[in-house]
Amino acid sequence: MSINTYEYDEVKELSRLFKLLAEPNRLNILCNLGMECRPVSDIISATGLSQTNVSFHLRTLREAGLVRPERRGSFVYYCLPDVKLLSLLEQTKEWIKLRREA
Amino acid sequence: MSINTYEYDEVKELSRLFKLLAEPNRLNILCNLGMECRPVSDIISATGLSQTNVSFHLRTLREAGLVRPERRGSFVYYCLPDVKLLSLLEQTKEWIKLRREA
DNA sequence: CACACATATGAGTATTAACACATATGAATA
DNA sequence: TATTCATATGTGTTAATACTCATATGTGTG
Numbered sequence: 001m002s003i004n005t006y007e008y009d010e011v012k013e014l015s016r017l018f019k020l021l022a023e024p025n026r027l028n029i030l031c032n033l034g035m036e037c038r039p040v041s042d043i044i045s046a047t048g049l050s051q052t053n054v055s056f057h058l059r060t061l062r063e064a065g066l067v068r069p070e071r072r073g074s075f076v077y078y079c080l081p082d083v084k085l086l087s088l089l090e091q092t093k094e095w096i097k098l099r100r101e102a
Numbered sequence: 103m104s105i106n107t108y109e110y111d112e113v114k115e116l117s118r119l120f121k122l123l124a125e126p127n128r129l130n131i132l133c134n135l136g137m138e139c140r141p142v143s144d145i146i147s148a149t150g151l152s153q154t155n156v157s158f159h160l161r162t163l164r165e166a167g168l169v170r171p172e173r174r175g176s177f178v179y180y181c182l183p184d185v186k187l188l189s190l191l192e193q194t195k196e197w198i199k200l201r202r203e204a
Numbered sequence: 205c206a207c208a209c210a211t212a213t214g215a216g217t218a219t220t221a222a223c224a225c226a227t228a229t230g231a232a233t234a
Numbered sequence: 235t236a237t238t239c240a241t242a243t244g245t246g247t248t249a250a251t252a253c254t255c256a257t258a259t260g261t262g263t264g
């Protein structure tokens with residue numbers, strides 16, 4: 001007897017995504033990338049994080065397919081491959097804001 | 103010089119929410135609650151988790167305002183106070199599915 | 205090829221959080 | 235009030251992961 005309308009595997013996959021988004025520095029990198037491609041050096045100066053740390057988070061995001069690297073000369077540019085994710089983040093932010101006011 | 107269109111505080115708040123959703127058992131509890139109010143005992147049997155563990159996760163969700171407890175006799179029913187969250191979860195699941203197929 | 209710059213990786217450390225166990229609280233009923 | 239059922243909480247352990255330091259890889263240029 002179960003109240004499940006969700007497959008547990010689906011839930012696990014969903015939670016895997018949320019875990020990626022749950023680290024503030026990593027999420028900050030994602031949010032600030034927006035739909036523009038930026039070299040790592042830009043991300044470093046924008047976030048104020050160490051080079052190593054940015055690289056560390058970019059690897060995680062890259063391996064999950066949430067950002068895509070693109071080499072241009074000696075620089076590596078990173079971009080979001082999908083607008084939809086940003087829109088989901090935006091909606092969630094809106095929800096938080098409404099909830100706070102309520 | 104920053105590429106930020108997001109306030110960092112906003113990002114941190116967003117990440118706090120994602121952290122709550124990132125634990126698979128906790129997310130499972132949330133998803134399966136749906137918009138119905140259910141006693142803890144139901145959640146325990148539906149998830150197969152220990153009583154202590156369910157209580158532990160419910161506390162986290164409760165303190166974050168993601169679920170609301172309601173005592174009815176010796177039972178405590180839990181409900182989601184807001185449909186919008188479920189809809190966000192649903193959209194995110196859809197996004198994952200589309201992405202997997204692409 | 206040597207050197208400088210941009211980025212990535214491996215190892216070690218420290219913090220966090222999920223979970224179990226034991227126990228406490230609270231409600232109902234005898 | 236004693237007992238039982240439903241749920242909550244405190245403490246300790248363990249596993250995961252964010253971060254740093256040192257170093258490696260890769261690319262362009264003299």
